[in-house]
Amino acid sequence: MSPETVAAIARLRDERILSDAQADAFGRVARGDLLSIRAELRLLLYAGVLLLTSGVGIFLKENHDRIGPAAIAIAVAVAAVACLAYAARRSPPFSWDAAASTHVAADYALLLSMILIGADLAYAETQFRVLGPHWAYHLLLVSLIYFAAAYRFDSRAVLTLALTSFAAWRGVSVAMPFAHSSDATGGSTGAVRLNAIGCGVLFIAAGALLARARRRAHFEPVWIAMGTILLFAGILSGVFEGGGGRWMVWELVLLVLGGVVLAACYRLRRPFEFAIATAALYVGGLRLLAEAIRGVGGLLLVAIWSAAALIFLIAATRRMRRAG
Amino acid sequence: MRKAWADLSAIEEVRDAARGWKAAGGIDASALSAIEAAYPDPRIRLHGFWRVLIFVLVSAVVNALFFAMQPGSSAIFGASLIFGGLLVGATEALRGSRYSGTGLDAASSFWALTYLLVAAADLLFRQKALPDETAVTAMIAAVAVAGALAAWRWGFWIYMACAIAASFVWAGRFPGARPLWIALSVFGMWLAWRRRDARQLPPDHRRCLAAMFAICAAALYVAVNLYSVDHRVVEAIAADGPGLDSLVTVQQHAAGPFVRLLSGLATAVLPAVFLAWGIRARRTLLLAVGLAAAALSAVTLRYYVHVAPLWVILSACGAILVGAALAVERALRKRPGGEWRGLTAAPLYERERGISPLAALAAHAVGGTHVSTPEEQGRLETGGGEYGGGGATGRY
Numbered sequence: 143m144s145p146e147t148v149a150a151i152a153r154l155r156d157e158r159i160l161s162d163a164q165a166d167a168f169g170r171v172a173r174g175d176l177l178s179i180r181a182e183l184r185l186l187l188y189a190g191v192l193l194l195t196s197g198v199g200i201f202l203k204e205n206h207d208r209i210g211p212a213a214i215a216i217a218v219a220v221a222a223v224a225c226l227a228y229a230a231r232r233s234p235p236f237s238w239d240a241a242a243s244t245h246v247a248a249d250y251a252l253l254l255s256m257i258l259i260g261a262d263l264a265y266a267e268t269q270f271r272v273l274g275p276h277w278a279y280h281l282l283l284v285s286l287i288y289f290a291a292a293y294r295f296d297s298r299a300v301l302t303l304a305l306t307s308f309a310a311w312r313g314v315s316v317a318m319p320f321a322h323s324s325d326a327t328g329g330s331t332g333a334v335r336l337n338a339i340g341c342g343v344l345f346i347a348a349g350a351l352l353a354r355a356r357r358r359a360h361f362e363p364v365w366i367a368m369g370t371i372l373l374f375a376g377i378l379s380g381v382f383e384g385g386g387g388r389w390m391v392w393e394l395v396l397l398v399l400g401g402v403v404l405a406a407c408y409r410l411r412r413p414f415e416f417a418i419a420t421a422a423l424y425v426g427g428l429r430l431l432a433e434a435i436r437g438v439g440g441l442l443l444v445a446i447w448s449a450a451a452l453i454f455l456i457a458a459t460r461r462m463r464r465a466g
Numbered sequence: 467m468r469k470a471w472a473d474l475s476a477i478e479e480v481r482d483a484a485r486g487w488k489a490a491g492g493i494d495a496s497a498l499s500a501i502e503a504a505y506p507d508p509r510i511r512l513h514g515f516w517r518v519l520i521f522v523l524v525s526a527v528v529n530a531l532f533f534a535m536q537p538g539s540s541a542i543f544g545a546s547l548i549f550g551g552l553l554v555g556a557t558e559a560l561r562g563s564r565y566s567g568t569g570l571d572a573a574s575s576f577w578a579l580t581y582l583l584v585a586a587a588d589l590l591f592r593q594k595a596l597p598d599e600t601a602v603t604a605m606i607a608a609v610a611v612a613g614a615l616a617a618w619r620w621g622f623w624i625y626m627a628c629a630i631a632a633s634f635v636w637a638g639r640f641p642g643a644r645p646l647w648i649a650l651s652v653f654g655m656w657l658a659w660r661r662r663d664a665r666q667l668p669p670d671h672r673r674c675l676a677a678m679f680a681i682c683a684a685a686l687y688v689a690v691n692l693y694s695v696d697h698r699v700v701e702a703i704a705a706d707g708p709g710l711d712s713l714v715t716v717q718q719h720a721a722g723p724f725v726r727l728l729s730g731l732a733t734a735v736l737p738a739v740f741l742a743w744g745i746r747a748r749r750t751l752l753l754a755v756g757l758a759a760a761a762l763s764a765v766t767l768r769y770y771v772h773v774a775p776l777w778v779i780l781s782a783c784g785a786i787l788v789g790a791a792l793a794v795e796r797a798l799r800k801r802p803g804g805e806w807r808g809l810t811a812a813p814l815y816e817r818e819r820g821i822s823p824l825a826a827l828a829a830h831a832v833g834g835t836h837v838s839t840p841e842e843q844g845r846l847e848t849g850g851g852e853y854g855g856g857g858a859t860g861r862y
Contacts, residue, residue: 145665146476147483150505159500160493168487171814174663176805177748178814179794182757186791188821189761192829193784200777246795246811247788249821257830299826306827364823413513421519445530452523456565459510 143174180246187250195257202265211269218262225255226291233295240360241296252295256303260284281311293357298364305345305368312337335379342373363414370403370415374422381426389429396426411462417455424451467621471561472668475621477505478567479669486815509564520569521576528553528577543593546585553578561620575620579612599705606636621670623677630654630681638703647689647700654682676751683740683755690732693766695721733763748808 151172155165170176198218206214229252232245267273267280288304291297313334349365352358377399380392400423407416424447431443484501487493493501512520528549537545553574560571586608590601613629616622637646658679661667667675688694701707721729737759744752768779798804798811 143663144479144483144669145663146479146669150480150483150501154501154504157504159497159504164487164492168483168492168815172483174748174808176808176810176814177750178810178812179750179753179798180811180813182750182753183791183795183811186757186787188825188829190784190787190791193780193787195784195829197777197779197781197784200780204775204777247792250788253821253826253829260830297820299821299823302823302826303830306830414515417513417516417519424523441530441534445527445534448523448526448530452520452527455516455520455523456510456568456570459512459516459568463510 144172147172183246184250187247191250191254191257194254195261198258198261202261206265206269211265215262215266215269218258218265222255222258222262225251225258229255229295236294237296238357240358248295249297249299252291252297253299256288256291256300259287260303260307278311278313281307285311292361296358298361301361301364302368305364309338309341309368309372312341331379331383335376338372338376338379342369342371342376345369345372366412367414367418370418373399374418378422378425381429393426393430396422400426408458408462413459413462416458416462420451420455420458424448427451467619467668467671468562471566471621472670474507474509474566475668475670477507478509480505481507483815490813490815492815509566510568512568517567517569517572521573524570524573525577528573532581539592543585543588546581546588550578550581550585553581557620571620572622575616575622575625579616579625583608583612603636603639603705606632606639610636617674617677618671621668621674623670623673626674627677627681630678630685634681634685635703638700639705641704643704644689644695644700647685651682651686651689655679655686658682680751680755683759687736687759687762690729690736691762691766692726692729692733693769695726695729733766737763745807745809 148169151160151165151169154160155162160168171178198221202214202218229248232248232251234241263280263284267277271277273279285304285307288300288307292301292304313330345365346369349362349369352365353362374396377392377396381389381396383389383392400419403419404416404423407413407419427447428444431440431447434440435443481502484493484498484505488495488498532545532549535545557571557575557578560566560574565571583605587605589595590605591598595601596604610629610632613625613632617626617629634647634650637643637650640646658675661675662672662679664672689700691699694700698707737756740752740756740759742756744750744754744756764783773779774782795811798806798809804810804812
């Protein structure tokens with residue numbers, strides 16, 4: 143119950159901003175006479191999906207010797223297809239525009255089916271080595287299946303999985319920005335970095351093109367956000383590369399690209415990507431400060447640099463709001 | 467809390483509700499504009515990611531300044547006290563400003579409390595103002611008092627949650643802690659429930675009361691849970707208690723059979739009580755507490771009764787949850803008007819959101835199987851792990 147909202151509804155009705163019918167409907171909810179438990183049902187469904195996928199994961203791990211890989215792969219595939227069929231039956235027909243979800247469980251059945259398909263393909267590849275030395279291509283296959291499902295069923299969550307699987311195929315990982323080329327992963331870090339930057343540029347371009355072509359234009363924020371994150375993660379991995387002077391080159395790249403992205407995001411009113419670029423420039427600046435000054439002076443500079451980033455963010459917020 | 471802050475908190479509540487009405491198509495853009503004009507909020511509203519970023523930046527500024535001062539061990543008390551005091555002043559200024567709610571005030575209040583508590587810890591432990599065990603008890607009390615004052619003054623519910631949790635830990639330091647926990651938690655729930663909709667309280671304080679209720683309910687559950695009784699979880703907090711080792715290395719059945727019987731019954735019944743109460747009172751907080759307690763009771767049951775392998779239990783629980791959610795949704799949808807006892811499965815005036823990308827990634831990480839490289843053939847890993855390709859390897 144919200145006493146403030148109840149009082150506000152009465153005032154808004156008196157001022158004729160709300161009609162009687164609107165005030166009655168909103169008032170029931172504000173007084174707590176009617177409560178939606180949709181969020182709780184979604185939470186139950188999500189927890190159910192988590193438990194089911196965990197159970198399947200443990201089942202695969204513990205039983206693949208006993209039951210046999212073919213039987214396991216078929217069983218998981220059947221379960222995945224059943225979930226997909228459930229989602230398909232309860233989803234609206236295909237359209238390039240945003241489609242409102244008609245059933246609370248359709249999204250979760252789709253997510254479960256996609257996770258099962260991904261797990262099954264990985265399991266089959268581990269057991270049967272269909273792709274041989276090119277086994278990593280199974281991630282591309284998984285990614286393509288996810289893309290198809292995301293576009294068919296209008297699911298941003300599955301699109302996120304598709305994009306991360308695609309990046310994973312190219313060897314990109316979450317820990318990459320701070321991995322050193324002197325690590326055990328060694329010389330491959332440079333290749334992964336370029337892959338991350340390539341994926342970032344590809345995702346941003348694809349998102350912009352698909353939005354322009356009005357093909358699921360509402361997916362554009364997912365494409366652009368993932369692209370921006372990958373792009374800056376790739377560049378930051380160069381900035382945080384070990385010794386030598388090459389990190390300075392990446393620092394310059396970060397400065398130029400960060401500036402371009404900030405300007406573009408400011409113009410296009412994209413606060414999320416603006417914040418990502420700011421965060422990347424801030425972190426890149428810390429490396430520069432660490433190299434320049436150590437000790438107490440360095441800490442003071444960190445404080446000044448952080449305060450400058452803070453003031454910049456707040457000033458940008460105000461300007462963006464004013465500009466509308 | 468100052469009246470101006472309370473008024474802003476009330477305005478925010480109305481504007482949030484209006485945005486929900488608009489998102490659900492209940493009002494049009496012009497009506498939303500009229501409502502926002504009638505309830506003006508001068509504060510800056512930011513995306514959640516911005517607020518996190520601002521919190522991190524403020525944290526960097528504050529801590530870099532503190533450590534740049536290089537307070538020697540003898541000056542930590544004074545330096546922390548001064549820093550804490552300055553940050554309290556900053557929070558006071560920020561809470562009433564247009565920057566309230568941007569992450570600035572949250573960060574300054576958090577570090578204010580942290581530095582004041584560091585000063586207290588320095589006084590108690592380094593300068594040995596009290597004997598060790600007494601100092602621990604006093605420190606816990608300090609956390610509780612500081613959290614409660616911060617919640618009362620600034621209205622952050624998280625501080626109230628910390629304060630109440632610290633209060634229970636403090637109560638756990640004394641003999642007879644378990645009955646004390648039960649009594650305190652019941653009293654705390656009663657107190658919070660009584661004032662839950664008090665018009666005189668600003669929304670921020672009502673959220674603090676909700677946090678207090680949730681922590682008290684959690685404490686009650688911990689006090690009566692069978693695992694907690696067997697492992698003497700509450701008693702482990704006491705200065706002369708069995709220590710934290712008892713959480714894993716049990717003297718199982720330390721309690722008498724009657725106490726264990728009561729505890730087992732309470733473990734089974736309490737979640738149902740919370741759920742029934744939530745349905746009757748139409749409160750999502752109670753439903754959430756009931757669901758969490760039910761999950762913990764299921765884990766407790768699994769600990770004592772091994773009826774099937776873990777994967778069967780997980781899969782069965784998952785299927786039951788999905789089935790129960792679908793059954794409830796279907797039952798509510800089929801009722802006249804789509805509602806039963808004031809409960810509905812329709813989204814009402816909240817924007818219908820899909821699964822968040824982060825939640826999808828988490829589920830994928832939990833359930834995903836990855837391909838082992840040819841060198842590690844025969845070893846199957848689940849739940850994320852190594853992968854490679856394109857001449858690269860990594861982890862996801």
